[in-house]
Amino acid sequence: MPAPKVEVLRGTLDLLILKAVSWGPMHGYAVAQWIERATNDVLRIEEGTLYPALHRLENREWIAAEWGRSDNNQRAKFYSLTPKGRAQLRVETRTWTVYAKAVFEALDAPANPS
């Protein structure tokens, strides 16, 4: 059984999904798998939030869905990144980097920052 995992923060899930599907069309399971593997199984993906998030992104036209066949020939819905989504991914990556850096700096800061 996998070790205890960290829940994905709300808001970052969108970013992770966009990053996942930027590698090519993926079904929801593959997206979850990719995120878990890419974070060395640290992040735990809740199916209950993953799929609504996927649909929300689809509604915003950041990702596009298409029904196809999986490797084992099952009918599956594949998501892929749209140009709009790619632009969004760039923006969110930048924002997230700035944000994370700021949080780290705050965590490392002394009691009276200069």
Added chain:
Amino acid sequence: MTKIPAWRRYLTFWRTPIAQDVDDELRFHTSMRVKEYVARGMSEDEARRAVAMRLGDMTAAQSECVELSEARERNRRNAAFLDALRSDVRYALRGLRARPGFAAAIILTLGLGIGANAAVFSVVDRLLFRTAPMLRDAARTHRVYLSYPNPNLEGNFILDGVPYARIAELSHASKSLVRTAAFKSDRFTIGEPEEGRDRQIAGVTASFFDFFDAPPALGRYFNTQEDAPPNGETVVVLSYGLWQTEYGGRADALGAKLRIGERVYTVIGVAPRWFAGMTPDTPPAAFIPFSSYAASFTYPDRDGLRWWTSYDVGAQANMLVTRKPGVSVAQVRDELTRLTRQRWGDGISQGPPDLQPTAVVASTLAERGPEQTSASKVAGLVGAMALVVLLIAGANVANLLLARALRRRREVAVRLALGVSRSRLVSQFLTETLVLAVFGGLAGLVAARWGGPALRAAFLTPSADNTVVTDARTLMFVGVIVVIAGVLTGLAPAWHAGRLDVTRHLRIGVREGTLQRSRARAALLVVQGRIVGSTARGGGSVRAKSEQRPQSAARLRRGAAAGRRSQHARHSARQRAHRRPLESTGRVGTPGSWCRTRCGRASNALSMLRPGRSGGPSGRHGLDPLHQAAGNPLECRFPGVFRDDAHADRARASDRFERRPRCATSGGRQQPPGRDAVAGSRRDRPMPDAAHSRARRPPTRRERTEVVAAR
């Protein structure tokens, strides 16, 4: 048209219900997880349980996904609809630009019809339908008249005004009314005598303003104390217009002095913009208390009764009432009648007992009062005329559109064959006519802008807001008319497009279209003829048409023949026009230009001809046997086909034949139905061969009867 993303096409291709899709997606996920767990060494059952535990309750997520998908689907459908609409409109505009004459004819025709209606509506609406602006509880508010039995003549006479004394009494005694008011207006000179102007001034009771949802723009309205007989206070409420023109809209207008008639009034308030009391046609310049108004006139003094106490020599006013909710008009009428009659025999009343009046509770609009006024009668007539004009315009436009639709059958057939759905085609035709109707409506508004003022000048007193184009109700009316006209005129062509036989029209080709007949077109022409006939006295046009072709009198009796007839008449007129120069130069019988074009059509039909098969598409009626031998090789080779089964064949084909093009081959001539064989053969003489034409003889009696029987 914007490009539809590829995945959307898949979506429509699968067209599985949304919930099913979401279910499938989640089930796929579950099955993958189970596989993953099995791969890690669990048994199938263990894996299933573990996955179920891990996923927990997914119903919330599932319903959220379904909701999101539905929203997406809705957006997609809306976008597709807008896309289709946009492309339809663009296509329609392109088509109209390609045929500017056709478009202009339709737009002008519709424009005239709609313009006439808009102009008339703006008048009729004001006269008969629109209640005074800002009127509160308009549905429950009425004007009350008194109707007296006429001792000398049949029926009653209804007096416009009710004595002020009676109004006061009825308001006091009535239990079925929320409020009552008296109002009256007349022209007064305002301003100092040397620079005075005649303006409409309304005298209204203080309660009058309660009938409106119109807080004063400035200051206040007068109250009951200021409106007390005998003389009232000299206070005035200005109309917004007068405040603007005389006082520049300044707030210090309050307290200003204004001479109205003999007395000088103090301005205490300004009515809001558009407020015109109960007479929007003649908006008063100012409102003064009714008592002050009445005091401006002198009334005969009889038995010491004054204007506010006398029933017969006192001030008369229009009575305005609002029913209590739940009280019917009849109840109010009965109560007011009863109260009026109660006081009829009283000491202060002078009426003889057999002249007891009845109260009439009527519309607040004077023109819709208890008796029809002449203005409303005329307005109704003019409105009916305008509607007839619109009907004629609509019929004409429908006819033009139908003619165009008939010409476009090949285009439609090609598009159907290419996979355009019929519903799309129908909606496209409708869009086209709607676009035309919208343009027609715009043209109509322009026409109404020019023609309307003349009409209004005839019926309404001019006032500032009386412009057709800025009037929202007229615009709305035009909008409704545009949609109705667009849909109705577009129905026939759209219906045509919707039931087209693809293969036939693809095969036959475009040239065939023009001469084919449509029953719908014929019906439209007939209807139009009837309308024109009944309006323009005598139906001259219909008769003229029938006189053009006396030889086909039998066909005239058939109802739907009128359309064909006119086409026919036009057709033969065209032929005559072509033939005239030929005749004058003595070259009758040489193949002129008309002959060549007809031969072109004929060869087209001939290419479809399959000899030996009965009911083939070439017209064989009225074939002249002598000419068969000379010209058409097909007919020479298969004489039997054309002779033996002639009777049965004709009977069967006659119906179809009616809808086929008439054509003349170089040899065997085809006779249009209804054309006399002799006349036809002379006209259609195809061969330059002089010897041949000498050998011609009139058709035998048998042949002629055959022709008749075939019909």
